[in-house]
Amino acid sequence: MPAMTVSFEVWAHARREQVEQALQAAVPASPPCPAVVSEAMRYCLGRGTKRVRPVLVLAAAEAVVRRGGAHADDAALEAARQLAMPAACAIEFIHTYSLVHDDLPSMDNDALRRGKPTLHVVYGEALAILASDGLLAEGFSILAREPDERLQPALALRKLQVLREVGRAVGAAGMLGGQAIDLQCAGRITHPSHPVGTATPEALRDMHLRKTGALIRAAAVTGGVIVGAQPAEIESLERFGEEIGLAFQIVDDILDEIGTSGELGKTAGKDRAEGKPTYPALFGLDESKALARAHVDAAGEALAGAGLPDEHLLGIARWVVDRRY
Numbered sequence: 001m002p003a004m005t006v007s008f009e010v011w012a013h014a015r016r017e018q019v020e021q022a023l024q025a026a027v028p029a030s031p032p033c034p035a036v037v038s039e040a041m042r043y044c045l046g047r048g049t050k051r052v053r054p055v056l057v058l059a060a061a062e063a064v065v066r067r068g069g070a071h072a073d074d075a076a077l078e079a080a081r082q083l084a085m086p087a088a089c090a091i092e093f094i095h096t097y098s099l100v101h102d103d104l105p106s107m108d109n110d111a112l113r114r115g116k117p118t119l120h121v122v123y124g125e126a127l128a129i130l131a132s133d134g135l136l137a138e139g140f141s142i143l144a145r146e147p148d149e150r151l152q153p154a155l156a157l158r159k160l161q162v163l164r165e166v167g168r169a170v171g172a173a174g175m176l177g178g179q180a181i182d183l184q185c186a187g188r189i190t191h192p193s194h195p196v197g198t199a200t201p202e203a204l205r206d207m208h209l210r211k212t213g214a215l216i217r218a219a220a221v222t223g224g225v226i227v228g229a230q231p232a233e234i235e236s237l238e239r240f241g242e243e244i245g246l247a248f249q250i251v252d253d254i255l256d257e258i259g260t261s262g263e264l265g266k267t268a269g270k271d272r273a274e275g276k277p278t279y280p281a282l283f284g285l286d287e288s289k290a291l292a293r294a295h296v297d298a299a300g301e302a303l304a305g306a307g308l309p310d311e312h313l314l315g316i317a318r319w320v321v322d323r324r325y
Contacts, residue, residue: 008315012055018081019054019088020047026089028138036123040131041138044100044119045092052248053095053219054088056316060223060237063303063310067233080227083155086146087162087222093139094170095215100132102179107188108270115265140166147226154228162222169218178211186276199277205246207277212252213245220244220313236306240313243299248320250292253278254285255323296321 023045030038061084065072072080103110103118104125111121120128143163149155168174183189185199185207220241224234256271257280271278279288299317303310 008312008319011312012315012319015055015058015081016051018085019051019058019092022085022089023054023092026093026138026142028134033134036127037131037134040119040123040127041135043122044113044128044131044135045096046114046116049114051092052316052320053216054092056216056219056241056313057084057088057091057223059310059312059316060084060220060229061227063237063308063313064224064227064229064233066310067307083147083226084223086142087166087226088219090139090142091166091215091219091222093135093142094166097132097135097139098170098175098179098215100128100135104128107179107183110267110270112267113265136170155226158226158228161225165218165221165225166215169214174210174214178207178209178214181207182211182276199282201282204277204279204282208246208249209242212249213242216245216248217241232306233308236302236308239302240299240308240317243295243302244317244320247292247295247299247317250279250288250295251321251323253280254288254292257285292321 024042027041027045028038058081061080062072062077065076065080099113100119102108103113104120111118113119118128119131123131140163143159143166147155147159149159170176180189181203185203217238218241220237221234224237229237253271256278279291283291296317300314303313
């Protein structure tokens with residue numbers, strides 16, 4: 001029978017619960033993983049966050065199954081989510097690795113993340129590096145081994161495409177490069193041949209397309225790829241992910257200006273205090289809000305262009321721009 005329509009809030013809560021269970025099961029356990037490493041991984045993964053990226057993976061998988069307005073039954077949607085869940089967990093592992101690295105004393109030197117002391121504050125910098133690097137490695141290990149393509153031979157090629165997409169998002173041309181640009185703009189890279197970067201609108205967009213947008217884009221694409229999306233659908237999901245990735249970062253910049261540390265779960269006002277380039281710094285709050293809404297509108301247009309006007313993907317896009325904290 002066709003799947004029942006539920007509100008975005010109910011759907012998102014159910015998906016987050018599934019993601020939490022899968023994440024906890026995916027953390028390497030002792031033995032063979034040293035207990036202190038497993039404990040540190042679980043600490044920084046935390047519980048109760050919004051899990052935007054893994055939920056986006058699942059929403060993209062569902063959207064492809066529902067392609068063209070087709071009615072998929074509950075069993076088909078659950079099967080799609082099961083295929084996509086390993087990628088959802090892997091991307092959350094990799095995202096968490098990036099947060100731990102961002103917070104290190106040699107990077108942003110932050111003491112608060114997800115509403116609690118950062119990993120290096122609790123476990124020391126050495127273990128924070130090891131545990132977060134372990135999350136990165138384990139993320140790619142999950143992508144390589146799950147789901148088991150022996151059950152569906154066509155999955156092997158899809159998994160290779162997923163690995164390529166996530167690797168591109170995380171690497172030197174993606175998230176890593178974006179972090180380097182951010183450090184350069186903040187004067188934290190001191191090599192004389194690489195002076196402080198210029199904070200132009202074009203440079204800011206480029207930095208955030210890499211640092212924040214690349215993994216969000218990859219989340220949307222991998223969810224579609226793993227369930228057999230067609231090239232036009234993959235292109236649509238890529239554009240959608242890129243647009244909401246930019247919207248997400250713009251709203252983050254806004255909230256850093258107007259929120260408190262208690263509300264944000266991380267240190268508020270830190271970007272401004274360190275003179276980092278942000279959208280409010282370049283455009284002001286009102287124009288930044290308008291830019292975020294424009295990116296969400298463009299994200300919706302990207303879905304419609306391929307027949308993927310999925311209410312859950314659009315719900316994530318609207319949440320990105322409307323969230324307070």
